[in-house]
Amino acid sequence: MIFSPKTEEAMTRFAKEAIKNSLDKSELSYFERLELKAKQLQEKTKKSFGTNREEETAELTSYMRDYMEQLINEEGLSETDAFAKAKAVFQIDSSNHSEAEKKQERLAYYENLDPATEEAIGLSYGSRMFLGTVIGAVLGIFGQIFYDGAIFGVVLWIMLGLGLLFGLGLGMASHAKISKSRIER
Incomplete structure (x- = not known):
């Protein structure tokens, strides 16, 4: 099934963040550890020295795509609803969530209220x-x-x-x- 570019981009962004959040501090790169301490410094250095996790991101995106297709075909959900449900299912809990991320999750919850x-x-x-x-x-x-x-x-x-x-x-x-x-x- 082919999803809209917006949904594909959202799935990839989510997968990248979920993979990074699932790692222990010892598994994070130097620059990822700096991100926990100083968001501004991380943004400057990530572009040229960031760790490439494309394989893990592609794998998680693939799992999400398959799950979303199942939800759309079997349960009749819309693409947006299927993405929201897949995102909730594949969410990887981590203690690395910042307050901004928690606020974004709360806002997403209330935006999706019918x-x-x-x-x-x-x-x-x-x-x-x-x-x-x-x-x-x-x-x-x-x-x-x-x-x-x-x-x-x-x-x-x-x-x-x-x-x-x-x-x-x-x-x-x-x-x-x-x-x-x-x-x-």
Whole structure:
């Protein structure tokens, strides 16, 4: 199967980075170790002295291409969705991830969210916050009446705040569940 040049380039970039990230520090070249310490110095020297890992990159790209073809033909995924899934499958964990790379991964996750998932996440937060507020208000009113016989007071506001936090916690748990089910697909 022939993929678009954009997808081919993205697969090759990903494969190069994944191969480099899979290596221990002792396996990295001198210039790759410098990259961990100083990104600017690495960019200047990599062009003329960088390690060539074309064979490993081509191999990983080949595996990704085969997997993507299978996803497209058997599961009917689009090329973009197949690439995102292949990228997740072939991701090589490494402790060498910088904060910029982690930020890029988070941005990629949110860029690939479909509208239905976004709506489900928003509705889960909204419903959980509403539920937490109602529970907090009811407990706050009863607590306030028990405390000093009034309906409004400090206990009500404390319980309302705790109810909002409870709702936010439930919303986060729901968000995690939705995200996990999306990743497992």
